[in-house]
Amino acid sequence: MPFQLHPPREYALISTGLVLIAAALWVDYRDVEPVYSPYSGEYQGHEINPIDRLGYTVRDDRAGNLADVGLFGGPVLPILLSFDQRTRPHYPLILVLWLQTMLLTFALTSLIKNTANRPRPYIYNANWHPERLLSRKDRAAFLSGHAANATAGGVLFAALLEAYDRPLATYGRLIAVAVAGFTAFLRVKAGRHWVTDATAGILLGGAVAGAVIRLHRPSHLVNEPTVP
Template sequence: MPFQPHPPREFAILCTGFGLLALALWIDRRNPEPVYSPYSGEYQGDEINPFDRLGYTVRDERAGNLADAGLYGGPALPLLLSFDRRTRPHYPLILLLWFQTLLLTFSLTSLIKNVANRPRPYIYNADWHPERELSRKDRAAFLSGHAANATAGAVLFAYLLEAYDRPLAKYGRWLAMAVAGTTAFLRVKAGKHWPTDAAAGVLLGGAVAGAVIRGHRTGA
């Protein structure tokens, strides 16, 4: 058995995840003052770094809808192991790893978004009225939750395939990179995130999945 559950550790991970989520909600609600854009439809000053200027400021709903496939498809990949007779006996533990990974990813993403309060690229477009109040969604650019969750699920799936020595394990890493990269690009193309937001989301999702797996390996 490649992974070994340990009740105190599982409890600590779950408490950490829910605690981070509660902190994210508290930070979001502590400042009810309305926020407005200081920009007037174009890049100004040095608030946007040269790399992020490669992004898009026009909303692309089609790209945004396609990115949703990664948001839901990436996290769903580990659930496919329930159809494998070899991994099915271990599925309760696999499901626990899956839940911990997604809980930590979502909680950290929410906390970072609420602390950063970075405006999304589309408010820099010429059609954005500078006197329009920014909603929570308008200020949730950093980091990309779509990229983080898609990457976390896909990377966890790749690790599980390798750990259980499944025939498709050699393709797991390629699949994870494809899901993460495509989702990140589509979020940038949709005008919802800057390139650095998408890259940070990929790094966070991959790091969380890797940490959960390493923490549960036999002998860890």
């Protein structure tokens, strides 16, 4: 068995996710001060760090809608293993890993967003009125939830394929990279996130999925490569 369940650990991970969601809601509840645009006048670029200046400040709804494919498609990838006869007997275990990965990714993303309160790139566009009150969505740039969820689902999918010695493991890794990268790019292109927001989302999603996978591998397999 490439993975093992230990009930106390499973309850602890799920409980941690729920506590983090509660913390995110608490932070949001306490955020009652009105927030306005951090600048007035035309955006010149010097207000943003050099890396994020590579991004976009024009709101592109088409790119934003396309990024939803990664938001939902990435997390769905591990579910596809239910169609494979080899992994189907292990599907209850896979569902537990999936639930923990996506719950923790969502919880951490929500808490970080509500704490950071970073304005989205589109409010730096010249057509944004400086005196317009920023909503919660306008202040949810850091970090990219789309990139985090797409990456978490993709990494979990690739790891599961590799763990079960599937011939398609290499393709699984390529799919994970493609889904994560494409989603992150589209969120930047849409003017919803800065480059560092998208990068942080990828790192968070990958770290959570990797940690969940590692925690569930038997100790004698943790440092052993999978035999193709």
